[in-house]
Amino acid sequence: xxLLEAIKQCSFKVDDFIRRLLPDEAKxxxxxxxxxxxxxxxxxxxxxxxxxxxxxxxxxxxxxxLPAAASVELIHNFTLVHDDIMDRDDFRRGVPTVxxxxxxxxxxxxxxxxxxKAFEALLRCAKHISVSPERVVEAARRLAEAVSTIAxxxxxxxxLSGRLKxxxxxxxxxxxxxxxxxxxLFKVSCEIGSIIGGGSEEQVRxxxxxxxxxxxxxxxxxxILGVTADEKVLGKPVGSDLxxxxxxLIMIHALSNASSSQRAAIMKVYGxxxxxxxxxxxxxxxxxxxxxxxxxxDLAKKHVDSAKKSISILPESGAKRLLMELADFVISRKY
Numbered sequence: 264x265x266l267l268e269a270i271k272q273c274s275f276k277v278d279d280f281i282r283r284l285l286p287d288e289a290k291x292x293x294x295x296x297x298x299x300x301x302x303x304x305x306x307x308x309x310x311x312x313x314x315x316x317x318x319x320x321x322x323x324x325x326x327x328x329l330p331a332a333a334s335v336e337l338i339h340n341f342t343l344v345h346d347d348i349m350d351r352d353d354f355r356r357g358v359p360t361v362x363x364x365x366x367x368x369x370x371x372x373x374x375x376x377x378x379x380k381a382f383e384a385l386l387r388c389a390k391h392i393s394v395s396p397e398r399v400v401e402a403a404r405r406l407a408e409a410v411s412t413i414a415x416x417x418x419x420x421x422x423l424s425g426r427l428k429x430x431x432x433x434x435x436x437x438x439x440x441x442x443x444x445x446x447x448l449f450k451v452s453c454e455i456g457s458i459i460g461g462g463s464e465e466q467v468r469x470x471x472x473x474x475x476x477x478x479x480x481x482x483x484x485x486x487i488l489g490v491t492a493d494e495k496v497l498g499k500p501v502g503s504d505l506x507x508x509x510x511x512l513i514m515i516h517a518l519s520n521a522s523s524s525q526r527a528a529i530m531k532v533y534g535x536x537x538x539x540x541x542x543x544x545x546x547x548x549x550x551x552x553x554x555x556x557x558x559x560x561d562l563a564k565k566h567v568d569s570a571k572k573s574i575s576i577l578p579e580s581g582a583k584r585l586l587m588e589l590a591d592f593v594i595s596r597k598y
Contacts, residue, residue, distance in 0.1 A: 297373035319582035323460020337381035409451035416443025423510035446478025476570035508534030
């Protein structure tokens with residue numbers, strides 16, 4: 264089965280499960296509508312796909328792990344709702360953000376509901392005959408730990424963004440931030456899938472490393488798309504990282520290698536809420552000339568190679584082949 268078709272089929276099953284968990288008729292209807300909004304708007308569904316394929320790759324039952332797959336998607340959307348509030352973003356996945364439609368208070372509660380429903384979903388895995396309660400408890404423990412890590416990453420993101428204008432931010436600090444903010448959920452998705460699937464400790468470690476590496480590569484590619492993508496394809500405003508003064512590896516590299524005049528030209532736009540198309544093109548050209556975009560892409564490719572090596576110990580299967588293909592997709596995507 265081709266990768267995108269496999270992701271699509273997994274998405275249908277996960278979305279159906281989530282619809283039953285967040286039904287139209289549930290009250291207060293406004294709260295449930297706000298909670299479903301970004302899920303119904305689309306999304307790649309890569310994290311639930313990782314859960315399912317990691318389970319299958321270690322010999323597990325895909326139906327047994329479906330609630331866990333829905334769980335990580337709910338956590339992901341919970342972080343997006345709150346992230347959009349903090350960044351004051353108006354659009355996500357090509358539609359107005361939750362707080363734009365329902366207001367900040369309802370958006371906060373909608374995120375909270377997604378968070379609680381995620382653990383409700385995960386615990387349903389214990390009902391399956393092939394899954395031991397001990398494995399579900401371990402999966403829940405790891406997911407709770409990952410959510411704490413994501414919160415730390417979000418705080419680091421805000422801290423580093425505030426510093427970049429005034430002082431040097433190291434690549435090590437950037438890596439810590441994107442590991443916590445992004446890679447941790449990819450990593451735990453693979454861990455949960457392999458744990459629920461009955462994987463050995465070696466298999467869980469291998470898939471954990473795989474998830475972490477593609478998560479790092481995913482965020483690096485996101486940073487690149489944030490300044491180079493087609494806005495209609497991306498589904499959110501291009502240049503938002505520049506407007507918001509976000510700390511990305513592209514900016515760290517560029518500012519470390521720029522001349523005084525190049526730095527001045529970049530900083531003129533960095534953190535400016537209104538950036539014209541011409542200004543954005545000028546900065547992107549500078550980032551290209553400084554080799555910052557190619558530098559980040561090369562690093563992302565190395566993480567993809569590491570991810571693929573991590574799962575070389577797994578037995579050959581359709582799931583393993585799909586995970587290999589997904590690693591390549593992470594850095595070839597346009598959205």
